[in-house]
Amino acid sequence: xxxxxxxxxxxxxxxxxxxxxxxxxxxxxxxxxxxxxxxxxxxxxxxxxxxxxxxxxxxxxxxxxxxxxxxxxxxxxxxxxxxxxxxxxxxxxxxxxxxxxxxxxxxxxxxxxxxxxxxxxxxxxxxxxxxxxxxxxxxxxxxxxxxxxxxxxxxxxxxxxxxxxxxxxxxxxxxxxxxxxxxxxxxxxxxxxxxxxxxxxxxxxxxxxxxxxxxxxxxxxxxxxxxxxxxxxxxxxxxxxxxxxxxxxxxxxxxxxxxxxxxxxxxxxxxxxxxxxxxxxxxxxxxxxxxxxxxxxxxxxxxxxxxxxxxxxxxxxxxxxxxxxxxxxxxxxxxxxxxxxxxxxxxxxxxxxxxxxxxxxxxxxxxxxxxxxxxxxxxxxxxxxxxxxxxxxxxxxxxxxxxxxxxxxxxxxxxxxxxxxxxxxxxxxxxxxxxxxxxxxxxxxxxxxxxxxxxxxxxxxxxxxxxxxxxxxxxxxxxxxxxxxxxxxxxxxxxxxxxxxxxxxxxxxxxxxxxxxxxxxxxxxxxxxxxxxxxxxxxxxxxxxxxxxxxxxxxxxxxxxxxxxxxxxxxxxxxxxxxxxxxxxxxxxxxxxxxxxxxxxxxxxxxxxxxxxxxxxxxxxxxxxxxxxxxxxxxxxxxxxxxxxxxxxxxxxxxxxxxxxxxxxxxxxxxxxxxxxxxxxxxxxxxxxxxxxxxx
RNA sequence: GGGCGCUUAGCUCAGUGGUAGAGCGACUCGUUUACACCGAGUAGGCCGAGGGUUCGAUCCCUUCAGCGCCCACCA
Numbered sequence: 201x202x203x204x205x206x207x208x209x210x211x212x213x214x215x216x217x218x219x220x221x222x223x224x225x226x227x228x229x230x231x232x233x234x235x236x237x238x239x240x241x242x243x244x245x246x247x248x249x250x251x252x253x254x255x256x257x258x259x260x261x262x263x264x265x266x267x268x269x270x271x272x273x274x275x276x277x278x279x280x281x282x283x284x285x286x287x288x289x290x291x292x293x294x295x296x297x298x299x300x301x302x303x304x305x306x307x308x309x310x311x312x313x314x315x316x317x318x319x320x321x322x323x324x325x326x327x328x329x330x331x332x333x334x335x336x337x338x339x340x341x342x343x344x345x346x347x348x349x350x351x352x353x354x355x356x357x358x359x360x361x362x363x364x365x366x367x368x369x370x371x372x373x374x375x376x377x378x379x380x381x382x383x384x385x386x387x388x389x390x391x392x393x394x395x396x397x398x399x400x401x402x403x404x405x406x407x408x409x410x411x412x413x414x415x416x417x418x419x420x421x422x423x424x425x426x427x428x429x430x431x432x433x434x435x436x437x438x439x440x441x442x443x444x445x446x447x448x449x450x451x452x453x454x455x456x457x458x459x460x461x462x463x464x465x466x467x468x469x470x471x472x473x474x475x476x477x478x479x480x481x482x483x484x485x486x487x488x489x490x491x492x493x494x495x496x497x498x499x500x501x502x503x504x505x506x507x508x509x510x511x512x513x514x515x516x517x518x519x520x521x522x523x524x525x526x527x528x529x530x531x532x533x534x535x536x537x538x539x540x541x542x543x544x545x546x547x548x549x550x551x552x553x554x555x556x557x558x559x560x561x562x563x564x565x566x567x568x569x570x571x572x573x574x575x576x577x578x579x580x581x582x583x584x585x586x587x588x589x590x591x592x593x594x595x596x597x598x599x600x601x602x603x604x605x606x607x608x609x610x611x612x613x614x615x616x617x618x619x620x621x622x623x624x625x626x627x628x629x630x631x632x633x634x635x636x637x638x639x640x641x642x643x644x645x646x647x648x649x650x651x652x653x654x655x656x657x658x659x660x661x662x663x664x665x666x667x668x669x670x671x672x673x674x675x676x677x678x679x680x681x682x683x684x685x686x687x688x689x690x691x692x693x694x695x696x697x698x699x700x701x702x703x704x705x706x707x708x709x710x711x712x713x714x715x716x717x718x719x720x721x722x723x724x725x726x727x728x729x730x731x732x733x734x735x736x737x738x739x740x741x742x743x744x745x746x747x748x749x750x751x752x753x754x755x756x757x758x759x760x761x762x763x764x765x766x767x768x769x770x771x772x773x774x775x776x777x778x779x780x781x782x783x784x785x786x787x788x789x790x791x792x793x794x795x796x797x798x799x800x801x802x803x804x805x806x807x808x809x810x811x812x813x814x815x816x817x818x819x820x821x822x823x824x825x826x827x828x829x830x831x832x833x834x835x836x837x838x839x840x841x842x843x844x845x846x847x848x849x850x851x852x853x854x855x856x857x858x859x860x861x862x863x864x865x866x867x868x869x870x871x872x873x874x875x876x877x878x879x880x881x882x883x884x885x886x887x888x889x890x891x892x893x894x895x896x
Numbered sequence: 897g898g899g900c901g902c903u904u905a906g907c908u909c910a911g912u913g914g915u916a917g918a919g920c921g922a923c924u925c926g927u928u929u930a931c932a933c934c935g936a937g938u939a940g941g942c943c944g945a946g947g948g949u950u951c952g953a954u955c956c957c958u959u960c961a962g963c964g965c966c967c968a969c970c971a
Contacts, residue, residue: 207931395968402971414971427971474970482971491969551970597900601966604899608968678966713908715964746919749910752901752965757908759920762933766919769933777930821910825918840930 205779205880209772211736214876219335221875227891228342230278234891241277242671243269244643244701245341246680247349249288250327251295256710256718256756257677258330259337259728263741264707264748264820265675266339270868271815273340274894280668282646283334284347285327289621289635290384290392290558296322296620312619319620323348336729338737338871340890345664347646349638350622357645358638359625361691366626370574371614375567377486377493377503378613379554382511383561386617387570389634390610391683393563395552402549403534406542407465408445409438413478415551416488417537418529421450421517422506423465425484427495430469432480438467448536450518458520458536468499487567503567511564526564571615571624571631579606581693582686590699591689594818595750598681598706605682640687643671643700650695670698675705678752705818708747708754715755731761738870739764745869746828748820767828768873771866774836775877778859781843782852788860788883798854800839804830804861805895811865812896824869831862861895 226232230240243265248258265281273279293307296319300306307315327348334341347354365371378387403417407426414420426443428435442464449461472495473482486496486503496503506517513521513529520536521529537543554563583606585591586599593599614634615624621632638645647664670692676685685704692700712718718725731740743760782788794801807830814823835858843851860881867874867889878889886892 208933412971416971472969477970489969489971491971494969601899604967682967709965711964743919747909751909755908757920759908763919766931766933770931773931773934775930780930825910829918836931837935841935844928 205772205776207773207776209736209769209873209876211732211738211768211872215336215338215737215872218872218875218879219338221879221888222340222890223343225888225890227273227888228281228340229344230280230342233273233278234887235276237276237278239277240280240668240672241269241272242280242668242673244671244674245281245283246674246676246684247284247286247347247639247642248330249291250285250323250330250348251288251292252285252330254330254333254337254728256726256728259731259740260710260744260748260754261675261677261707262334262337262339263744264705264818265673266337266871267741267745267820267868268673268815269340270871270890271812271894273890274864274867274892276893279340280345281339281341282345282347283331283339283341283343284642284646285323285331285349286639286642287323287348287350287621287635289616289618289632290386290388292319292322293618293620294384294558307619315619333729336732336737338741340871345646349635349642349645353648353651354638354641354645355622356651357641357649358622358633360650361641361695362625362633362637364695365573370577371571372574373569373571375569376572376613377488377490377565377567378570379490379563380509380566380568381556381559381561382509382564383559384556384618385509387568387613387615388556388558388563389613389636392557393554394557394560395554397550398553400549400551400553402547402551403537404544404546405537406446406544407481407483408443410481411479411544412481412483414483415549416526416530417533418513418517418521418526419485419488419506420447420483420533421513421521422485422487422504423483424486424496424501424504425466425468425499426481427468427470427473427484428481429473429475430471432469432473432475435467435481439469440467442466446540446542448520448533448540448542450520452520454520454532458539460540460542466501468495468501470495470498488565490565493565493567505567507564507566509566509568511562570613572611573614573637575609575611578690578694579609582606582690585689585693585699591701592703594703594705598678598704602681602686606686636683636687639684640691643669643674643688643692644695669696669700671701673703673705674701675707677709678706679709681706708749708751710756711753713755713757715753718756726756731758735761735765736768736872738768738873741871742767742824742869745820745824748818748824750818763828767832768870770832770836771862771870771873772877774831774840775859775863775880777840778855779880781855786852786856788856788881794857796850796853797857798839798850800834801854801857803834804858808861808865808895812894815868827862827866827869831866835862863889864892864895 269279269281297307379393381388400415402413402415404411404413405417444462444464446460447463449459452459472491484492484495486493486501487505488507504516506513507526508514511526513524515522521532556563583603586602593602614637615631616634618632622638624631624633647669649665688700692698710718712724716724739761743764746760747754794805807826810826811823863874863878875889
């Protein structure tokens, strides 16, 4: 009996040692689990980016997932949690590009081949750092199945999917007005544009008999029509007519004073125009505004591209403005219009400016030839999966946004003008696929779809896909419900007829104590590894668990970690006490029933079934709190105090029963500490706690 | 413009149709060998504001305010 344990729990001396024990046991791999396990429990990870560094969101998400996985494993399920990383196209490429800039070069100088080599080097060196940090968090993932979204078999899966869609006629190439990032020099999807309210100007410009307002006067050079609402009585007589109006002459060199010239412009009627806004009449620039492009399509308007991929005016803007940046052109044209008397007034104005999600540059909508995936049928599949209950979203309130988004979706622009990513599998194509195109296949491709897994040693010969698909559970921040979950769902439905997981749990987003977004660049980020250093992993996990209540946001405070640390210590000392109180020759056995024990044992049974239900229903805070309260205030404060002068068998058995079962119940939350205590108990025939039987 | 969430003790948050709870912090006592990372206590809340339903509301309905987030083609 180890009575000489220190009076305080020491996470640092425990954690690495215990993690190694787990790894050596092989129990993270489902095939190695003891006993006959017919029922499976498979959870799907959200693979971190290779650019990633562990942040509080990860700590929360993965802790939550590990709690479930560990409980399921103890309940006797054949449990798989497969780890991996995502190549993260645009963000990873940006990181390495920044590195190159520091070295005084760039990717174009390096050339495509060398650059991709650099990307792989980078991923070798840093890409798995975050996976190493998984060990610090105590995550019970199957390291033998680690995946990367650019692994050879994963690339096969991507190719298969692309060609499948292509043959179905769902993939097409077309010139569309898309969101273009002039810095990243690539198309990006609607979801990668962040709209930020910014101060700008609203310019009122005379267009013949009308005055209309715009925030982007430079796009005037690409106007091909004016539009009014069909029911707007004020302008009815103009609809369908071509007006001759005065504009600026863009053929005059910049050095010379501006002149006006007459141009002709058509007036169309379109429902997209809000008659109540401004003068109720808008200019239509089909090449540089997505709404205008749609109006243009409806009315067969020509589209004049005046801004190029670098964000500069091109030859269509006329010699006077050509080669200027859009912002310069704006100043110039305003000056010119003022000089020839076409500006009526300029007002300060707040409006939404689209910025690149990855580099924060202003997005320039422009026409570009891209690959698109038709969303019509896939949308149906994704809706069907949720409406039929094949996929359940928790908390339920996220179902509506999910449906709403799908019902308003456009075709998906899947091509990116990047170098790092899956190449479009069509000959002569230089572009790569949107990262989410491959991420969408994660639950499929990681399990070996469409190829059979090459039977590595000790593996069953049948493929992982047959064995483990579909998975049971996935959890994420709300931010990627549309970017990722939707796409995994329709991919799964399309290729297997089954949704890739049964339950989605949207967990809270971790904010700072002031309610601000945690961000490294804002200096508001907290590194979970620092917290682990300070409090220990179990304290972090337990503290997080008590804050996991299913709300949208979670203001993270360290108080809860203080609590977690104290609690870890309390449990440690409870264990020390019990070991000390029991006689030398006490026969430890893991009792199955509370019958014949003190009443508190039955109380524990109640707690146990409550905790089980709580975890199954994602009520982590409830589970953690009930354990905390029972262990501290019922077991320690009351029962142990009362038992101090008792030496009968019932008391001994009760103490042993309480301790062993509390360790089990607490193991998913505090795996290191509980496993360490367990290893000190002189129970014969025991296994690692992580595979002991769950007490319900 | 539409939608969602939140508003409870100094701080972070639980919670229930019927005398309000936890952790952290504060205060008072306690040198009892499991634990001072402890124990026994104490203080501190018209449960955001107004209205309604009810015998009774912090909890249900409604309006409003503040904060946060998501979606959207407001020039």
